[in-house]
Amino acid sequence: MFSIKLAGENSIIIYFGDHASPDLIEKIRFYRQLITDELGEIIIDVVPSYTTLMVSYQLDLVSHIEFCKQVEEFLNKPFKPSASSSNLIEIPVYYGLDVGLDLEQLLIDSDLNLEQFIEIHSSPTYLVYAIGFSPAFAFLGEVDERIRRPRLHNPRINIPAGSVGIADNQTAVYPIDSSGGWNIIGQTPIDLSLDNSDNLTRFTAGDHVRFLPIDKQQYLNLGGIL
Amino acid sequence: MSFKVIKPGFLSLVEDYGRFGLAQYGLSQSGVMDEHAYCWANHLLDNHFNDAVLEITFGGCELKALTNSSIVVTGADLDFKINGKEQLLWHVLSIKPDDVLTWSMAKNGVRSYLAIKSGFQTKELFNSRSVNLREHIGSKLAEGDELLSKIDVPEAVQHAIPSHFVPDYKQDLILRLLPSYQFDQFDSQQKQIFFNQRYTISSASDRTGCRLEGQGIQNVPSTMISEGISYGSVEITTQGLPIILLKDSPTIGGYPKIGTMFSLDLADLAQRQSGSKVIFELINIETAQKKRNDFNAFFAIN
Numbered sequence: 151m152f153s154i155k156l157a158g159e160n161s162i163i164i165y166f167g168d169h170a171s172p173d174l175i176e177k178i179r180f181y182r183q184l185i186t187d188e189l190g191e192i193i194i195d196v197v198p199s200y201t202t203l204m205v206s207y208q209l210d211l212v213s214h215i216e217f218c219k220q221v222e223e224f225l226n227k228p229f230k231p232s233a234s235s236s237n238l239i240e241i242p243v244y245y246g247l248d249v250g251l252d253l254e255q256l257l258i259d260s261d262l263n264l265e266q267f268i269e270i271h272s273s274p275t276y277l278v279y280a281i282g283f284s285p286a287f288a289f290l291g292e293v294d295e296r297i298r299r300p301r302l303h304n305p306r307i308n309i310p311a312g313s314v315g316i317a318d319n320q321t322a323v324y325p326i327d328s329s330g331g332w333n334i335i336g337q338t339p340i341d342l343s344l345d346n347s348d349n350l351t352r353f354t355a356g357d358h359v360r361f362l363p364i365d366k367q368q369y370l371n372l373g374g375i376l
Numbered sequence: 377m378s379f380k381v382i383k384p385g386f387l388s389l390v391e392d393y394g395r396f397g398l399a400q401y402g403l404s405q406s407g408v409m410d411e412h413a414y415c416w417a418n419h420l421l422d423n424h425f426n427d428a429v430l431e432i433t434f435g436g437c438e439l440k441a442l443t444n445s446s447i448v449v450t451g452a453d454l455d456f457k458i459n460g461k462e463q464l465l466w467h468v469l470s471i472k473p474d475d476v477l478t479w480s481m482a483k484n485g486v487r488s489y490l491a492i493k494s495g496f497q498t499k500e501l502f503n504s505r506s507v508n509l510r511e512h513i514g515s516k517l518a519e520g521d522e523l524l525s526k527i528d529v530p531e532a533v534q535h536a537i538p539s540h541f542v543p544d545y546k547q548d549l550i551l552r553l554l555p556s557y558q559f560d561q562f563d564s565q566q567k568q569i570f571f572n573q574r575y576t577i578s579s580a581s582d583r584t585g586c587r588l589e590g591q592g593i594q595n596v597p598s599t600m601i602s603e604g605i606s607y608g609s610v611e612i613t614t615q616g617l618p619i620i621l622l623k624d625s626p627t628i629g630g631y632p633k634i635g636t637m638f639s640l641d642l643a644d645l646a647q648r649q650s651g652s653k654v655i656f657e658l659i660n661i662e663t664a665q666k667k668r669n670d671f672n673a674f675f676a677i678n
Contacts, residue, residue: 155556155557156554156555156556156636156661157556157557157604157606157609158554158556158606158607158608158609158636158639159554159608159636159638159639159661159664159665159668160665160668161604161606163557163603163604170601194396194397195396195397195398195400196399196400197399197400197604197605197627197628198400198604199602199603199604199628200601200602200603201601201603202603202604203604204603204604204606206399206606208678209665209668209669209672210669210672210673210678213662213665214661214662214665280602280628281400281401281402281627281628282402282602282626282627282628282629283402283626283628284402284510284511284626285401285402285403285511285513286402287402326511326512327512343512344501344502344511344512344513347501347502350398350401350403350502351401353401354400355400
């Protein structure tokens, strides 16, 4: 089931469900594709998120009422889980106490040693639930219950680009230097910043991400900075 | 080459109509804060609607002309002068090498727009020349920068705007709101508080959002699942106060939204100083679309 609501003078938002799940992300991905394929020329932007899809359109080409009707038609078509698998993006991470600003605290809180912690964080294949906060910032889920931790009470003013963080059941890599309240557990040597313009489109909602643990030497060899 | 920056001012940014088609990757719309002043500036020069201009906030800016060109300055009255002489705003002006252009202080409004024939030729990043400091895309004007433009032979024709289109930025502002997103989840008492008060624009406002001060709405849910944010979305924070999300806002967010502003009222809002008063009233989608379509048609925006 879905419902369509007004989002702005040339945008609507489609609600697909009440809580996020991999199945719902897959569904949103399917209808996003369908709508952009079919209505591409009148669509300006699509913004998928955990349970929703926002769509903005050219209001000189179609009215709100008419656009809702067209979108509804596509939403009423049966959902077919995609046969082709989504992208898998691999990100090397150095889980070191010298770069993971909150790693020590998380080890204490979770009563785990470093190897166990790395194993728990790096073994799942994470799903990109949403992109936002800043460009190319991918919200990944779900983090194993043993290593979850809420956001910091006092967000940091500056988290270096490449930092890998945890907030509750989500994990993410900060693509650019930014302020933020996530618990930092490691660092990727890979440049995910927009200095390389290909990085903007590296992640799409519905993609999958794996973290590959690397040691300090590998981190440095790959251009990592301490 | 057309200008050398002598003083960059408080915040001077090259902006165009905005960055579109990449919101799914988290890129803000960006672009000029006052579309009315911006569109008139380009229109008077027969520019394309998307040509890049300089958005000068509060003033403190000084530029030296290096070439002949036609320019227009619109928007806020920041005491704009050429070689120390006051100049008309909303009016095509011819400048020549060594002319010194200054915007010293905010007399009426906040943001002044300097448009030049064919637009400033800064580097396009992700389909737009708009600088977005929050996203580290481009940078603000700095001393010694050179602003490039195409070679121009100034025309004798002196286009100017009909005076009734020149806004007065000192009046209280009525902000027209579309009942969107979680509008129905606010009860009648909460809506009464929202629509029946004059809010004050907070000094903690910027290109990302305009914060309003006033009586808070009680019992607003603190967060929801993050969802796509459209330009002009009015979030209600945990304290019950509105934040109107503007051009540099993130693409998704988790505060409940009581509605979305009609875009052209945001142009007027962009010129209100902190301490100014605003009131909300409702507008329906048909009216909003008609008004915006008329605006777009007039300025050949597509």
